[in-house]
Amino acid sequence: MTNHYNAFIRGNKASFAKVYQLPLSILSLLFLFSFGAFAQSPAQKQQIIQKTNVTKLSQFQAEIAKQVASEKQAALAAAQRNGWQVKMNNADGSFSELQKVVTDENGNEVPVYYTTFNVAAARSTRANHLNAGGSLGLNLDGQNMVAYVWDGGHARVTHQEYDGAGGNNRVTVEDAASEGGTQLNFHAAHVTGTITASGVQANAKGMAPQSRVRGYMWNDDVAEATAAAANGMLLSNHSYGYRSDLVPDQYFGAYIDVSRSWDELMYNAPYYLMVVAAGNDGNANSYNGAPLDGNSSYDKLTGHSTSKNNLVVANAQDANVSSDGSLNSVSINSSSSEGPTDDYRIKPDITGNGTSVYSTYASSDTAYNSITGTSMASPNVTGTLLLLQQHYDNINGSFMKAATLKGLALHTADDAGSNGPDAVFGWGLLNAKAAAEAISSNTTGESKIEELTLTSGQTYSVTVDADGVNPLMASISWTDAPGAAVTATNSNTPVLVNDLDIRVTKNSTTYQPYRLTGVTTNGTGDNTVDPYERIDVAGASGTYTITVTHKGSLTGGSQDFSLIVTGLTGTPVVCNATTPTGVNTSNVTYNSASVSWTAVPAATYDVRYRAAGTTSWTTVAATGTSVELTGLTELTSYEVQVRSKCDDGTTSSYSSSATFTTPEFQLVYCDSNGQSVADEYISNVTLESINNNSGAGSGGYTDFTGISTDLAKDGTYTISVSPTWTGQTYSEGYSAWIDYNQDGDFADAGEQVWTQAATQNTTVSGSFTIPTTALDGATRMRVSMKYNGVPTPCEAFQYGEVEDYTIVIGGTPPDTQAPTAPGSLTAADITQTTVSLSWNASSDNVGVTGYDVYRSNTVIATVTGTSYEVTGLTADTAYSFRIKAKDEAGNESAFSNTTNVTTLGDDPAGCSTGISTFPYAEGFEGNIGAWSQSTADDLNWTVDAGGTPSNGTGPSSAVEGSDYIFVEASGNGTGYPNKQAIITSPCFDLSGLSTPNFSFSYHMYGASDMGSIALEASTDEGASWTSIWSETGNQGNAWLDASVNLSAYAGGGVQLRFNRITGGTWQADVAIDNVSLTNEVVLPCTDVTLSITLDNYPEETSWQIRNSSNQVVASGGTYGSQPDGSTVTVTECLDAGTYTFIINDSYGDGICCSYGNGSYALTSAGTTLASGGAFGSSETTTFTIGSGTNAAFFESMETTEPITxxxxxxxxxxxxxxxxxxxxxxxxxxxxxxxxxxxxxxxxxxxxxxxxxxxxxxxxxxxxxxxxxxxxxxxxxxx
Structure with a gap:
């Protein structure tokens, strides 16, 4: 970040470098008690002061003054160093002033600004019913009332509107001395006029046209407000806040130091309520880089707008209000900033009318203008609340506490937007008429407004009688102690200190208060975050109990709270079950209808309905005077009747029928559009058969629902969108939605099918999958492009475009995926005419329906399982078989492996009654299995485990399992020399095998004169034997593997035997383990021969051959039993691949030439792969055995230095x-x-x-x- 701030402006689009802002306040202590006399009476002022913690406020004011004085001085010095503007008029018409300087994460100085919250203008709402000549006859114009205004400057105190019927000099500037004189400001003048203008020009009349206003500049707001509150201030207006494009993401929705400071002030001044403008960033969805719940259309409140105890005001469009003051309709101004706070408190609290308000200006004593913003909605609310305080004082002789005033405003607000509170309107549009009526009816028992105290452990309860006509509404409001400031981003830890709870009960039914359940959702339940809770009981009738409790221990030992209840009757109502009248239906849709009737006092109701022409009724119970019928059938006529019921069990007769007919089902989708397509618009949308080129749509929206494409459930598709920029290229964000459940909205889970963050790419695309739960048929797809942010489905944004299309959802997509190939096809139980085939099952995305069995290229059978017995074959004939899998869509897999089979002749040659089931394995666990000991030899083979009796020879463990067989060379003194030990296999019937292979593991470790072992084969019932493998000498202390191709014996029978002949020493035990015979192709291996001439220390020498997976495939040594200088020769057969040969000397001086002239050579077919002798502890050589040609060649060598x-x-x-x-x-x-x-x-x-x-x-x-x-x-x- 540089030492200056930059702004790029295109129309109303501004992108500012982020800077960080905090409120600054400074006030000398001499102001604390130096204000002029209040308009309130001295007794009233003294009453408020007595209930204010003046000592705490004095201490707090001193701390704030000291802090901000230092910060302001540093800010001005930094401005001079960096060339910053101290004050500026912004491109959007707002005004900003430097407050302090902070240091960013890179150590750079960053300026901090306050800014006013106006975009263009504002206008007031229903205070006229309280004013002189209003419908309530109260004549409330703010006489003897004072409002305080902090703003970016001062109003023009000589303006004709401030010196009207209320008397001279009703507006005063309180901080001119500390601000260098009066600083006229259009914004401050407009705000002041909205509160107090006398109406010289009628359409400029303020909410409280005879009130007084005390004005301050915003620089020392906290300290000045602390002093004013200590002197009895009731209300202040703050139509300013942080520039949201210049704060860190953590500030959005967070309870930060400034939030806490204002709460501390209000907690210690319980009659003081701060009214705050929410801000005008409703159309700016890119300032917050980490919005709560990832929703960039929300989480826009910062600074003092996130305090708990103040009243934060949103801005509505002109409301449609009947002459009696009832609300017909209202919509939010799109520029109004949305909440909630990070702990999901309901903020903004309430909505005022701040659109196109006509009010005073500062340029002359007769200047006026119309501007819009929450800056205008906030004084609209402030002036109106001043009238409510005046009315309460007129009736009760005292003013309301701030918690009571705030609670009354929220309690009586007209619901707007979502049903119940939300993060856009808060609790709704301020209804001053309803609030004043609640104050008036408190004296008649038709409402209840009480200021109470709950001590730790106490439960407060009261019973009330509902009037049976209006909803019963009960709320509690309290000024909470300041919580702990938060430094984390989007921390949802509640900052509420004292958590009070309200419940309303009747019989076994308990009603709970509203709460936010998410950024865009609400519900009822236990509210753990808001210092205001409200319960609405629709259709209430009879007696209810209201209970107030608390959680945990109360900070301070007690908590003051205000209880507000409306919808009451002053006298108990006697129920008389008479037949209801005035039964009407309304809001009839294709599947629902609303039924209402005239109330029967204190009664509940049964409502029954049925389709015309049927005899069966459906009955629902109702406690109020209306009910919603659901689950109806479209294009059907119904009749509905109502009867009343009393608690004593009496009932009336049913009313006459009201009839209605449900219409045909039609969906109505929310509106969404870009307000300008002059700079950018969607020029192409492509999805399957949709490939729509378009120009800029009128009004930023185009209905292309006449264009459609078919999409299948569980199908995956790609959508692409291309923008067109008419001039400069901008960053655009995108979204697409599909109404999968065809309910007329895009709000259900999964219906946002694609998003793209803001980018300047000329084409953007993304993929999505149609869920299997989507409803079949035609439905709506919405595609939206928005400047510099991801759009929401029902949003009206400033720049960009929206297009709607039709999507036709069908069944599952065509199955084009083939099953996997069957695996491991094998043949077994081969006879002269049959063979049994089996294979591993295939897998498929839908499911395998069968397998085709092929003989050569001909399908001979189709089966559903994974085995098949082939019959009708010819004896002594070769066949090949393979398998394909297929699914219901007819997709076929690739072929399995091919298995080749030769049927048996009359009897296999070689031996009879042989083993014919393969693979065959023998591990000699506990016995020698089907093998037999020869009686014509000298020694027997013995089953053993864990070593042999002789030292320095034999294995220490088995290859598989725990046992192996071995020949004990000592043989109790008769085992050597030249003693023979033979063990013979059973007969193997190889007539069904094409490539039989016999493998085993052997261990030959001991003296150099080990003797030999041979594998021999017989095809004549053992009459003669042929050696097919042999090994001699010491092969080292390791198990070695051998594999012998028996293809020469395929098609016949063969017996095998191990023939062991001992050498000239007892130290020569030989073992066998892990025998198997399989039908598999054994690729030809290549012999490599290792010849080692040992030095005078053969016990130091060992070697290994490792494959490319670093597994040892051969090894030998050490050779302590070999004579010094003797030669050891070992031959191994290696498969094609790359190997590493390692020769080791444990002393580290190689095998040449300090102690003998040792050497080694590893060769293959005349090629030397490794050789040497002079090395240190080891020498490593990499070599390759070639594939196919059996060629072998050296690759590289690594040698350690020898010891010297x-x-x-x-x-x-x-x-x-x-x-x-x-x-x-x-x-x-x-x-x-x-x-x-x-x-x-x-x-x-x-x-x-x-x-x-x-x-x-x-x-x-x-x-x-x-x-x-x-x-x-x-x-x-x-x-």
């Missing part, structure tokens, strides 16, 4: 210091003479040995690195 040890100089003379060179640390030394006697020994320090103490002679010096290989050298010492 040496000494110098030799001979020693002069300074006899022997230097040591070694790659090993922690060396020790020993010096011996030629007779072998130890002369000295110790640890080598700094790689040196001090020999100065030795006499001349020849010595043997030995260096040892804690190993088996000490290094000794003859050293000559001279004089």
């Amino acid at each position: 040890i040496g000494m110098y100089p030799n001979p020693l003379e002069g300074n006899k210091i022997l230097n040591v060179t070694s790659t090993k640390e922690d060396l020790t030394y020993m010096v011996r003479d030629m007779l072998g006697r130890t002369i000295s020994q110790g640890k080598v320090t700094n790689r040196q040995i001090d020999m100065n103490q030795l006499q001349a002679g020849v010595y043997m010096v030995t260096l040892d690195a804690n190993s088996k290989k000490p290094y000794t050298e003859k050293v000559v010492v001279k004089q």
Whole structure:
């Protein structure tokens, strides 16, 4: 952020760099009690002061004054440094003034401004019924009443409207001295006139035309208001607040320090009510980057607009009001800022009329103008509330507490917008007439207005009688203690300190208060956030109990509250069950109708209805004088009747029938449009068969419902929208909605099918899926494009366009997805004429309906399961089979694998009664299974686990399971040399296998003279045997795998046996495990041969071969049983792939050349893959076995450095210091003479040995690195 602020303005579109704002107030203590006499009587003033915490206010005012004085001084200094404007007239007609400076997250100075809340004009509502000549006959014009105004400047006190019938000099400037004289301001003048203008020009008459106004500039608002409240101030108006384009996202809806400061003031001055303009950002949906619930059309209140105890005012259009003061209709001005607060308090609180209000201006004593905004709605409300205080005082001889006044305004407001309170209108449009009537009827018992106190643990209750005509409404209002300021964004932790609760009960029914359940929704339930709660009981009749309780412990030990109840009767009503009259129907829709009738006092009702021509009635109970009938059928005639009931059980007869006919179902969708398409509009929408090019629609909306496309349930589709800009390119946000349940709105879950944040892309698109729950048939799709923000479905925004289309939703989309291919097709139970096939099931997006069985390319059967027995085959004949899956739509999968089968001849050659079910596996768990020991050998194979009896030979565990078989070479002293051990398999019938493969694991570890083991095969019932695999010698302490292709024996029978012949030592146990015979293709492997000539320490040498997955496929060593310098040769057959060969020396000096001339070579078919001998602890070589050609080649080698040890100089003379060179640390030394006697020994320090103490002679010096290989050298010492 730079050290100046920038603004880009296009018409009314302004984009400002975000700066942060806080309220600033400063006031010298000398003002605290220095005001002139109030218009209220001295006794009244003293009464208010006595109930005000003057001490606390004085302390609070001093703290605020000290704080803001410092902040203001710093702000002015920063303005001079950075070239900021201190005051400015904004492009939208508002006025802003620098208040303070803050530092942003990058350390830059950022200016903070207050701004007025007018866009163009404002107008008042129903105070005329209270004024002189009004319908109530009250003649309330604000006589002897004072309102306070804080604003961006001062009104012109000499204006003709301020010196009219109410007397001279009704408007005064209170802070001229501290502000450098009177600072005339059009906005302050207009606000002042809206409250107090006398009506020299009739259409400029204020709400309280004989009242007085005390004016202040906004710079020191909190401190000045604190002083005024300490002197008995009742009402103040604040038609200003933060510039929302210049505050951080955290401020929106948050209870911040300034919110708390105003609450602290009002808590300690219980008669003082602050009236605040909500703001004019209703059309600005991009200022808040993190709106509550993600809804950019809401969460726009900042600063003092989020306090709990004040009254925040929204701005309505001109209301349609009957001559008797009843509201016909009203709509919100689109510029009015929406709530709620982050903890979902109902803000704004109420709505005034602030559109095109004609009032005073500051340019001359006769200047006037019309402007619009919450700045105008707020004084409209302030002036009206002043009249209500005047009326209450006239009747009761005292003024209402602020909580009572606020509660009365909210209690009697006309509901507008959503049913019940919302974050747009608050509790509705101020109804001064209804509020004044409630004050008047408090004396007759038809209403109840009481100021009470609830102590900790106390429950307050009272019984009331409903008048049986009007709704029973009960509310409580209290001025809450200041809560803790919040620094988090969108924190929903309640800031309410003392949580009171109101409930209304009758019999077993309990009624609960309204509350917000979301940004756009409300309901009834336990309200834990608002310091005002209201319960509405429609159609109330009889006696009810009102109960007030609290949660937890009350801060301060008690809480004052105001109880307001309307809809009461002054005397109990006696029920007489007479037949209701005036039964009428209204609001008849295709499936509902409203029924109303004239009330029978204190009665409840039964309402029955039926379709014309039928005999069965449907009855519903009602407590009020109307009921809503639902679930009706369109284009049907109905009759409805009503009877009354009393609590004593008596009932009247049913009334005569009222009839109505339901119309045909027709949907009416909400309006939405862009107010200007001069700069941008939607030029193309594409979705399936819709590809609509269009120009700018008249009024920012075009009905294209004559254009449609078919979409199927569960189908996924892509919508694209292209804008056209007539000049400069702007950022546009997009949304699309489909009315899936065809209920005439886009508000249901999932109906917003696509959104796109503001972008300058020339085409935007997104995908969505039609839910399976969508109703079939034609429905509405709405596509909306809005400048610089994501639109909502029923929004009228300033720039952009809306288009509607028709979508026809059908059943599921055509199934074009094929099943997966069946897996693992295998053949079993092969005979001369049959074979059993089985496979793994396929999967499908809808479902597999069957499988086609193919013999070669011909379908021979269709089955629903995953197996099939083929019959009618010819003996000794080859066949191939494969499978395809298919679904109901006829989609076919790819083929499964192919299995090749040869039917049996008469009897398999080779052996009889053989095993013919494969795969076959034997793990020798506990016994040798179907294998048999030979009686013509010397030794038996033994089942064992966890090692063999001899040390240094045999495995320590099995490959699979826990057991294996082995031959004990010691054989109790008879197992070697050249002893034979044979174990023979059962007969394997391979007539049904095409590529049989026999695999097993073997372990050959021990001395070098291990002897041999061979796998042998017989095809003549064991008469003769042929070796098909063999291995000799020590293969290291690891299980190795062998795989033998038996394709040569396919189609016949074969027996296998392991033939073990021991070598010349007892240390030569050989084991076998994990035997299997399968029908699978075994790709040819390539032999690699490792030849290692060991050095003099073979127990240090080991090796591994790892595959590309880093798994060990072969290994060997160490070779402690091998003679020094002997050669070990190992051959492994490796599949195609890349491998790593690693040879290790545990001492770290390789196998050459310090202690012997060892070497190694890994070769394949004449190609050397790895070789060497001189290395350190290890040497790693990467090589590849080629695919198909069996070619093998070297890739890379990595070698560690070998260990070196040496000494110098030799001979020693002069300074006899022997230097040591070694790659090993922690060396020790020993010096011996030629007779072998130890002369000295110790640890080598700094790689040196001090020999100065030795006499001349020849010595043997030995260096040892804690190993088996000490290094000794003859050293000559001279004089």
